Each structure stands twice: as C-alpha cells, then as structure tokens.
Amino acid sequence: MITGKLKNDIDKLWGEFWTGGITNPLTVIEQISFLMFARLLDVAETRNEKRAERTKKPFKGTFDGPDDKRRWKNFKQLKSEQMLAVVSQKVFPHFRQLNGGTTFAEYMSDAQLMIQKPSLLVSAVNMIDALPITDGDAKGDLYEYLLSKLTTAGINGQFRTPRHIIRFMVEMLDPKPTEIVGDPACGTAGFLVGVMQYLLEKYTSPKGIMIGENGDKIYTGDKLEPYREHIQNDMFHGFDFDSTMLRIASMNLMLHGVDNPDIHYQDTLSSKFPERFAKQATGCFDVILANPPFKGSLDAEDVHPSLTQKVKTKKTELLFVALILRMLKKGGRSATIVPDGVLFGSSKAHVALRQMLVDDNQLEAVISLPSGVFRPYAGVSTAILVFTKGGRTDHVFFYDVDADGFSLDDKRDPVKENDLPAALEHWQKRNAKKDTDRTVKYFTVPVSEIRGNNFDLSINRYKEAVHEEVQYESPKVILGKLRAVEVEIAKSLDDLAKALS
Structure with a gap:
C-alpha cells in the first residue's frame, strides 16, 4: 500500500x-x-x-x-x-x-x-x-x-493482485522454464512477471547472485541460458481489453527481462478470441495463473458458445474458469482466484462448473483467503482454485488462510501473523492418508464426500469446529461473591457519608 x-x-x-x-x-x-x-x-x-x-x-x-x-x-x-x-x-x-x-x-x-x-x-x-x-x-x-484515482477503477472488477499472493500461487504451481504460461485477464502482467521472478531466483547459481546498490540480491538467472530463446519469445502470453493495462503490462515484462512477450488486446470470453488467436484459445498452455474480473459488463451474445455450452451463465467468474480449462493443455495446471460464491453457489451453472472441475478434471486444492486481501478496493471473500486439466479427482486439499502477513483493514499494514508459508509447506507435503484432521487449518476431503454435498467446495462445509468445555463456578459460590461485593460497596458509602458530614 x-x-x-x-x-x-x-x-x-x-x-x-x-x-x-x-x-x-x-x-x-x-x-x-x-x-x-x-x-x-x-x-x-x-x-x-x-x-x-x-x-x-x-x-x-x-x-x-x-x-x-x-x-x-x-x-x-x-x-x-x-x-x-x-x-x-x-x-x-x-x-x-x-x-x-x-x-x-x-x-x-x-x-x-x-x-x-x-x-x-x-x-x-x-x-x-x-x-x-x-x-x-x-x-x-x-x-x-x-x-x-480513476473514477472507473474497480467497476469492472479490476484491481491488482497483491505481490505476496501472486508469489504464493506461482510457488504452488512451480512453473518450469520449458513451459508456456498465460493469463487471460492479465492487467499489468503481475502473474507473468511473478513467474519470471520465480524462475530467475530458482535458476540462479550461488555464483550468479549479485548484490545491488541497496544491498538487495540480484538474481542473474545464469542457469536459464539454455531456455533464453523460449523465455524471450514464446513463454509468456497475456490478454486484456484495457489498452492502458496492456501498455503497462508490456513495459513491466520488458523491464523484468522478457523482451518479446505475447500481449494482446482481446476480450478472451468473446467469440472472436478463437478466431483471432486459435492457437492460444484452445489447448495451448502448461500453466495459467489468473485473477479474472468478478463482475462488470458482459455481452452475453458475444460469449463463445464453447463456454456457454459447458456453463450456461452470464457470470464472468464462472465463464473464466471454463475458459481457462479450454485454454489449458491436457495435464496443464492453473491457480485461479475466484469469489467464494463459486464454491457454494446453488444455481445450475455453479453446480455444473464445480462438477466439471471434479468429475472431468483433477481439482487439487481450495485455498480459502481472508476477506481483506483486496482491501481497500474490494472486501470480497475469495479462494484460490488449483486444478489440472484432465485426469481424475480423488481427494481435494483444503487450507483455511486466516492471515496473509498484512492487516485485513484498509491500511493493510504488515503484521507478524502469516499463514501463507505454512500453507505452501503443507501443500507441498500433502498426504491424503495423513491430512485427515479437520479441526486444523488444512485437511483433505475424499471426492465421494464432495459429490455427496452437491459438489460444495466451501471449507466450512467440511471443517470441524473444536468446542472447548467451559467450567463455571457454582451458583452458590457466585452468590457469595456478589454478597461480598455488596458489603464492600455499603462500607464505601458509609465512609463517604462520614467524610461529608
């Protein structure tokens, strides 16, 4: 902030x-x-x-x-x-x-x-x-x-994803320098830049680390040399329908070492997307990271039928998930931020989307985020869906993030409490047989139970509250204490009356 x-x-x-x-x-x-x-x-x-x-x-x-x-x-x-x-x-x-x-x-x-x-x-x-x-x-x-400062800021659900949330999502997917990475609503290219920064850090040898003027580490990415051509020209793809954002996205990526990112002006929900970008629109990406718009205007007549056939809705948050599934390769994976309503909405479209994620693909994780993550621009409660195109879902990993290292008010000041490092660690070490205690922040749920709950993915549906037994004093003891207080008050009043006489 x-x-x-x-x-x-x-x-x-x-x-x-x-x-x-x-x-x-x-x-x-x-x-x-x-x-x-x-x-x-x-x-x-x-x-x-x-x-x-x-x-x-x-x-x-x-x-x-x-x-x-x-x-x-x-x-x-x-x-x-x-x-x-x-x-x-x-x-x-x-x-x-x-x-x-x-x-x-x-x-x-x-x-x-x-x-x-x-x-x-x-x-x-x-x-x-x-x-x-x-x-x-x-x-x-x-x-x-x-x-x-723009009067329209936020109207179309556009607000920057905090860097630490981006980093968390990138680390969950662990992108490789040989892969193709995309964002169908890229904004200022925060996710794409996050991937490049992650690769630079991961693929820098100890000798390749330099110290900057301010004492900060500069990662040269010396171990990325065999992949430079791919990284510069083929790895990063982003789309948005805000030309200012695209200009900033291009500048942002170039300044982070990507000379020729594939950034285009395009509404990716539109029927024109597959026409103009046939390669990227279907089965192209190994990794997609996204925080698509949750609301805003939508030309329902212009939405590509391949999306509405899967999910009959005008809600952009549902259509974008269906779009991402279409854009991924078989085995491609995504971490996508969605509003909580996607997890438990009861409409036919909500249920159909969740069923598609669970039955036709591999839904791997639901990471519940605290509602203040996007303050001061939005107070909406959100979650991160992690899924792989194709395969099958056996268990789903849940984590309830209560704190992200910043206060959850409009100030968003740094605080000590931060669940993200632990969430990443438990995700990397997840074990369906061991992570069964539902009274803690993380656990896995078998797919049969999710199907039995109408594909509900809200963590509260499965989390078990711990009820601590509270011991109270007997009424006789409490009454005795009240009488002692009454005597003390009476004595104080007598002393006050004597002082005033």
Missing part, C-alpha cells in the same frame, strides 16, 4: 499535471507510466552493464552506451527547454523503436509526450526520480494507487 510521504508525493505530482493543463486521469496515468518506464529502462541498462562487466559476456544494450542522451540519468540533468526537446524528440521515438516488430512495439507505436510545459516536465522528472520505484513491489503499488 502507498502511505505517508509517498502517497503525498504522488498526490502532489497528480496536482502538477492538473495545474499544467492535463486533467484526464487516464492521460495522467499514461504519462507518469512512460516517465517511470524511461527511468526503469535506464536502471535495467545500468544493471546489465554491471552484469556484463562481471561476467565478461557482451549484451545487446537498449542505448548507445553510458553517454546516450536518451538515458534518464543524462536527460534529467538538462535545463527545462533542453529536457523537453530531448524527451519529446528522442526518448519517445526511442520507445517506439524498442524491439521493433514485436507486440511491445504495437503498444508503444502511438506513445507520445503530452506534456507541453517545460516546467511541468522538470517537476514530473524530479518527483519520479525521487520515488522508490526500484524497491520491491513499489512499481505495482504505485500503479495501484494511480489506478485508484
């Missing part, structure tokens, strides 16, 4: 744009994103230069050396008029030339600097230069806060 001084700095920057004549919130977000990207592009270049110097291996740079005027560290020192000229005439054309011919170029082709006042550009550059956008998940937090 953005709090304190950082929040004030963003608010001040937003105000600078407003007073500078740029009042469309979407335009403000895009312009701030472009400038953040310019800075991060320079940061990534510097990191690659240091890595190349250390490993003695050449790399194809984004710029023409350290003195290139298009680099953030160089143009930020220019005077206002010079800065405006360089950014508008050199930096933005450079954006449009990056990885020419790729999907990234597709979303940067119309990128242009809307800032006309030199003083506004200087103010924006200075303020963005002071933001900690290279620390941890600061980029995602900044985007989240910027998006909260």
Whole structure:
C-alpha cells in the first residue's frame, strides 16, 4: 500500500499535471507510466552493464552506451527547454523503436509526450526520480494507487493482485522454464512477471547472485541460458481489453527481462478470441495463473458458445474458469482466484462448473483467503482454485488462510501473523492418508464426500469446529461473591457519608 510521504508525493505530482493543463486521469496515468518506464529502462541498462562487466559476456544494450542522451540519468540533468526537446524528440521515438516488430512495439507505436510545459516536465522528472520505484513491489503499488484515482477503477472488477499472493500461487504451481504460461485477464502482467521472478531466483547459481546498490540480491538467472530463446519469445502470453493495462503490462515484462512477450488486446470470453488467436484459445498452455474480473459488463451474445455450452451463465467468474480449462493443455495446471460464491453457489451453472472441475478434471486444492486481501478496493471473500486439466479427482486439499502477513483493514499494514508459508509447506507435503484432521487449518476431503454435498467446495462445509468445555463456578459460590461485593460497596458509602458530614 502507498502511505505517508509517498502517497503525498504522488498526490502532489497528480496536482502538477492538473495545474499544467492535463486533467484526464487516464492521460495522467499514461504519462507518469512512460516517465517511470524511461527511468526503469535506464536502471535495467545500468544493471546489465554491471552484469556484463562481471561476467565478461557482451549484451545487446537498449542505448548507445553510458553517454546516450536518451538515458534518464543524462536527460534529467538538462535545463527545462533542453529536457523537453530531448524527451519529446528522442526518448519517445526511442520507445517506439524498442524491439521493433514485436507486440511491445504495437503498444508503444502511438506513445507520445503530452506534456507541453517545460516546467511541468522538470517537476514530473524530479518527483519520479525521487520515488522508490526500484524497491520491491513499489512499481505495482504505485500503479495501484494511480489506478485508484480513476473514477472507473474497480467497476469492472479490476484491481491488482497483491505481490505476496501472486508469489504464493506461482510457488504452488512451480512453473518450469520449458513451459508456456498465460493469463487471460492479465492487467499489468503481475502473474507473468511473478513467474519470471520465480524462475530467475530458482535458476540462479550461488555464483550468479549479485548484490545491488541497496544491498538487495540480484538474481542473474545464469542457469536459464539454455531456455533464453523460449523465455524471450514464446513463454509468456497475456490478454486484456484495457489498452492502458496492456501498455503497462508490456513495459513491466520488458523491464523484468522478457523482451518479446505475447500481449494482446482481446476480450478472451468473446467469440472472436478463437478466431483471432486459435492457437492460444484452445489447448495451448502448461500453466495459467489468473485473477479474472468478478463482475462488470458482459455481452452475453458475444460469449463463445464453447463456454456457454459447458456453463450456461452470464457470470464472468464462472465463464473464466471454463475458459481457462479450454485454454489449458491436457495435464496443464492453473491457480485461479475466484469469489467464494463459486464454491457454494446453488444455481445450475455453479453446480455444473464445480462438477466439471471434479468429475472431468483433477481439482487439487481450495485455498480459502481472508476477506481483506483486496482491501481497500474490494472486501470480497475469495479462494484460490488449483486444478489440472484432465485426469481424475480423488481427494481435494483444503487450507483455511486466516492471515496473509498484512492487516485485513484498509491500511493493510504488515503484521507478524502469516499463514501463507505454512500453507505452501503443507501443500507441498500433502498426504491424503495423513491430512485427515479437520479441526486444523488444512485437511483433505475424499471426492465421494464432495459429490455427496452437491459438489460444495466451501471449507466450512467440511471443517470441524473444536468446542472447548467451559467450567463455571457454582451458583452458590457466585452468590457469595456478589454478597461480598455488596458489603464492600455499603462500607464505601458509609465512609463517604462520614467524610461529608
């Protein structure tokens, strides 16, 4: 969450744009994103230069050396008029030339600097230069806060999945560098970036770990070399119908080492999806991670019949699960966030979807999340469904997450209580024969019992409450204590009366 001084700095920057004549919130977000990207592009270049110097291996740079005027560290020192000229005439054309011919170029082709006042550009550059956008998940937090300023933010169920939830889901699926990974509602590509970060950490040798300027570890991913071509060009696929999100997604992935991600403008529930992207729409993916929209407008007439034949509904949360099953290869696996209603809804569509997961595929886990995970933008209760396309379901692993390491109010401050590490550990060590105690946070349930409960997947249906016997004092003892208190009160009143006489 953005709090304190950082929040004030963003608010001040937003105000600078407003007073500078740029009042469309979407335009403000895009312009701030472009400038953040310019800075991060320079940061990534510097990191690659240091890595190349250390490993003695050449790399194809984004710029023409350290003195290139298009680099953030160089143009930020220019005077206002010079800065405006360089950014508008050199930096933005450079954006449009990056990885020419790729999907990234597709979303940067119309990128242009809307800032006309030199003083506004200087103010924006200075303020963005002071933001900690290279620390941890600061980029995602900044985007989240910027998006909260849009009056439409959240209306279509769009809100960023917290980084620690993404990491948990990625670790549950353990993606491999040979696999194909997708997200049918990718937003800013948080899940795809999460997979890339996971691979970098997992496939970096001890010698490949570098220490950054702030003392943080930089994972070079030196053991990924045999898979570089696949990772750069074929591994990552994302779709969304918000062009601003796609632009940010492309920038986000590129800055995390994916030069040519397959990112496209597309409503994946639409009948046009299989027409435009036949390969990706059916049986393509080894891994799909998603937090699809839970609500919002839906053109029921445009939904592809292959989805409505399986689940006759207009509810996007049900259709997206059916879509993900269609997009997965046989044996492909997914971790998908759904609202709790998907787990226990009694409509024919709800039951049909759950039956399809259980009887036609391998439903592996239901991870119940606390209701404050998406605060302050939504208080909806959610769960993570983990499933594999095809196979059969014998047992389902349940885990009741009470705490995720942050307070469950709108502040979302860090707290000590965090069930996610334990949930991951028990998931990795799950044993259907041993995990049978339903009075603890995790247990497995045989599929026959789930079928007998109309395919209900809510954890409370199967969890057993522990009732502790409370010992009370006898009425005679309680009455004696009350009389003793009465005597003490009477004595105090007598003492008070004497003092007043």
